[in-house]
Amino acid sequence: MAVQLFSPLRLRGLELKNRIVVSPMCEYSSQDGFANDWHLVHLGSRAVGGAGLILFEATAVSPEARITPDDLGIWKDEHIEGLRRITSFLEAHGSVPGIQLAHAGRKASTFSPWKGEGAVPAEQGWQTVAPSAVPFSPTYPQPVALDQAGIQKVLHDFREATRRSLEAGFKVIEIHAAHGYLLHEFYSPLSNQRTDNYGGSFDNRIRLLLEIIDAVRETWPAEYPLLVRISATDWTEGGWTIEDSVKLAKVLKDKQIDLIDTSTGGNVPQAQIPVGPGYQVEFAARVKQEANIPTGAVGIITTAQQAEDILANNQADLILMARELLRDPYFPLHAAQELGVDLEWPVQYQRAKRNK
Ligand SMILES: Cc1cc2nc3c(=O)[nH]c(=O)nc-3n(C[C@H](O)[C@H](O)[C@H](O)COP(=O)(O)O)c2cc1C
Numbered sequence: 001m002a003v004q005l006f007s008p009l010r011l012r013g014l015e016l017k018n019r020i021v022v023s024p025m026c027e028y029s030s031q032d033g034f035a036n037d038w039h040l041v042h043l044g045s046r047a048v049g050g051a052g053l054i055l056f057e058a059t060a061v062s063p064e065a066r067i068t069p070d071d072l073g074i075w076k077d078e079h080i081e082g083l084r085r086i087t088s089f090l091e092a093h094g095s096v097p098g099i100q101l102a103h104a105g106r107k108a109s110t111f112s113p114w115k116g117e118g119a120v121p122a123e124q125g126w127q128t129v130a131p132s133a134v135p136f137s138p139t140y141p142q143p144v145a146l147d148q149a150g151i152q153k154v155l156h157d158f159r160e161a162t163r164r165s166l167e168a169g170f171k172v173i174e175i176h177a178a179h180g181y182l183l184h185e186f187y188s189p190l191s192n193q194r195t196d197n198y199g200g201s202f203d204n205r206i207r208l209l210l211e212i213i214d215a216v217r218e219t220w221p222a223e224y225p226l227l228v229r230i231s232a233t234d235w236t237e238g239g240w241t242i243e244d245s246v247k248l249a250k251v252l253k254d255k256q257i258d259l260i261d262t263s264t265g266g267n268v269p270q271a272q273i274p275v276g277p278g279y280q281v282e283f284a285a286r287v288k289q290e291a292n293i294p295t296g297a298v299g300i301i302t303t304a305q306q307a308e309d310i311l312a313n314n315q316a317d318l319i320l321m322a323r324e325l326l327r328d329p330y331f332p333l334h335a336a337q338e339l340g341v342d343l344e345w346p347v348q349y350q351r352a353k354r355n356k
Pocket of ligand 1 (some may be wrong): 025
């Protein structure tokens, strides 16, 4: 059988040259949301390294949507130019640029990992919003429950962020609905205690996500894919389950979502997560097989053979990698050599492909 990891994947009008995706990774390196040289070099290296799709980090659709004051943003037109510089570079080196549009909900207004933990002091932070006025943990900010006007603002922010994403040269949007951020907070019964039509039943809890998909699709061209990252389980009694995820995936398939990026956890601090190699692959496989929709697998996928086996076993359609691609930006070039695939190297690096 041909090597799956280096087979192209067509999503709508777009072709990814291989199945390796740079998973979104917050860099906490922006001022006022602007992309800068760090982002160019960081993401650019991974394009030179051969990744098929490069997803920019969780990018805030409004200032209050940021996890930290240092997050990347796309809430004003001034952000477009810096982002476009990077998308142009990635495309020139054969990678498709994608953006993860994000709202951090009750996990906003916190410290970057290397600066502290939990809520930033009031003078650096902002009022956070959530489905219900319940903080993530005692060290996190106290959110206010979004009212109707607040929900309309979130929809407006995603709509505007989509327009800017298009102008910035992105070809893929991933809606961040995982890891305990706003959209996950809405669909998980652990964080949603609303009694209006955004709370209670399954249909009500997924409503905001569906409305955001509609808002994004209003301006996102039909030839470009739209992905959704979910947390397939809360790993907690009484929380969101894989069965809920399969049910959601069927709805998202009807909404013409192109792929579900299947992560887990993040909504409650006490969840017990059995972290280990490929620990989330089973969720990508179940969503793919039971909802009949393409999926991405993510989570401690670190070797070429492991990635190849996931695809060959039909457990997922894309392999998202985060930390291994930090360790080795050239992982795709190395993986190709390991799997016996003759990949084009960047011309500037051709002399390093072999020693002769
Ligand atoms: C530095 C870092 C930043 C991350 N930022 C994001 C993010 O912005 N959005 C997101 O959905 N996941 C984020 N994640 C999670 C990764 O995308 C990925 O799902 C997780 O690290 C598991 O994959 P891995 O084992 O290959 O690292 C981040 C992970 C790391 C290590």
